[in-house]
Amino acid sequence: MDGSTKGRVALVTGSSRGIGRAIALGLADAGFDLVLNDIDRQAVFLAAVKAEIEARGRRAFVVHADVSRKAEVTAMVTEAIAAAGHIDAVVNNAGILIANSVEDLEEEQWDAVLDVNAKGTFLVTQALLPHMRARRYGRIVNIASIGGKHGAPLQAHYSASKAAVMGFTRVLAQEVGANGITANCLCPGIIVTDMGRTNLSDKANVAKWVDITALRRLGQPEDVAGPAVFLASDASAFVTGQSLNVCGGIVLS
Ligand SMILES: NC(=O)c1ccc[n+]([C@@H]2O[C@H](COP(=O)([O-])OP(=O)(O)OC[C@H]3O[C@@H](n4cnc5c(N)ncnc54)[C@H](O)[C@@H]3O)[C@@H](O)[C@H]2O)c1
Numbered sequence: 001m002d003g004s005t006k007g008r009v010a011l012v013t014g015s016s017r018g019i020g021r022a023i024a025l026g027l028a029d030a031g032f033d034l035v036l037n038d039i040d041r042q043a044v045f046l047a048a049v050k051a052e053i054e055a056r057g058r059r060a061f062v063v064h065a066d067v068s069r070k071a072e073v074t075a076m077v078t079e080a081i082a083a084a085g086h087i088d089a090v091v092n093n094a095g096i097l098i099a100n101s102v103e104d105l106e107e108e109q110w111d112a113v114l115d116v117n118a119k120g121t122f123l124v125t126q127a128l129l130p131h132m133r134a135r136r137y138g139r140i141v142n143i144a145s146i147g148g149k150h151g152a153p154l155q156a157h158y159s160a161s162k163a164a165v166m167g168f169t170r171v172l173a174q175e176v177g178a179n180g181i182t183a184n185c186l187c188p189g190i191i192v193t194d195m196g197r198t199n200l201s202d203k204a205n206v207a208k209w210v211d212i213t214a215l216r217r218l219g220q221p222e223d224v225a226g227p228a229v230f231l232a233s234d235a236s237a238f239v240t241g242q243s244l245n246v247c248g249g250i251v252l253s
Pocket of ligand 1: 144189
C-alpha cells in the first residue's frame with residue numbers, strides 16, 4: 001500500500017485468531033495501527049496478536065467486548081476512539097458457526113448465530129457511524145461468507161446470518177456514501193481456521209472442497225488479508241455496496 005494508510009487506524013473484531021488475526025496483521029503490514037477486539041476468554045491470544053503488531057512497529061490497543069451485546073459494544077467503541085484517537089476502518093469479522101440441521105436446530109442456536117454474525121455487525125457499525133460521519137471518512141468491511149450466497153447442509157442459520165450481513169451492507173452503503181464512508185463485504189470460501197475445520201471433518205470432505213475450487217487448494221487466513229486491506233484503504237475509494245468472493249473460485253460471478 002502507499003503512504004495513504006500512514007496514521008490510519010482499524011478496528012478488527014474477533015481478531016485473536018483465524019481470519020481476524022490475519023487481517024489485523026495484514027493491516028499492520030500495510031501501515032495501519034490496530035484496535036483489537038475479542039471476547040474475554042480469548043485475552044491471552046489477543047495479547048499475543050497485540051505483541052505481534054507492536055513488533056511490526058505499529059500501535060495496537062485491546063478492547064474486549066461481546067459484539068452481540070449493545071452495552072459492551074458502545075463501551076468498546078468509546079474506549080477504542082479514546083485510546084487510538086480515531087477509527088478510520090472497521091472489519092466486522094467476529095463470527096460463530098454451530099452446525100445443525102433445520103429440523104434439529106434449537107431456537108437458542110439460531111439466536112446465538114444470528115446475534116453474533118448479523119446483530120454484532122449492525123451494533124458495531126451503528127456505534128461507529130457518528131464518529132465516521134463527523135470525520136466524513138470511513139471504511140466498513142463486513143466478513144460475510146460464500147455460505148450466505150449458496151450455503152451447505154447443517155448451516156441454514158449460518159447462511160441466513162451471512163445473507164443478512166450482505167443485505168445490511170448494500171443498504172448501509174447507500175445511507176452513508178454521501179459522508180465519504182464505504183461499506184463492503186468479503187465472502188470467504190473454505191479457510192483453514194478453527195471454524196473452517198467444521199467443513200473439513202475427513203479427507204473425503206477436504207478432497208471434495210479442493211475439487212470444486214478453481215485454484216485447487218483450501219484457503220489460508222492470510223488469503224483474506226489482502227482483499228481486506230484493499231477494502232479498508234483508499235485503493236478502494238470508488239467501491240461500495242459490494243460482496244467480494246475470496247474463495248479460490250468455488251463461487252464464480
Ligand atoms: N473459516 C472459514 O472457512 C470461513 C468462511 C467464510 C466466512 N468466515 C467468517 O470469517 C470470520 C472469522 O472466522 P474464522 O474462520 O477466523 O473463525 P474463528 O472461530 O477461528 O475466529 C472467530 C473469532 O471471533 C471471535 N468471536 C466469536 N464470538 C464473538 C463475539 N460475540 N464477540 C467478539 N468476538 C467473537 C472468536 O473468539 C474468534 O476469535 C467469521 O465471521 C466467519 O463466519 C469463515
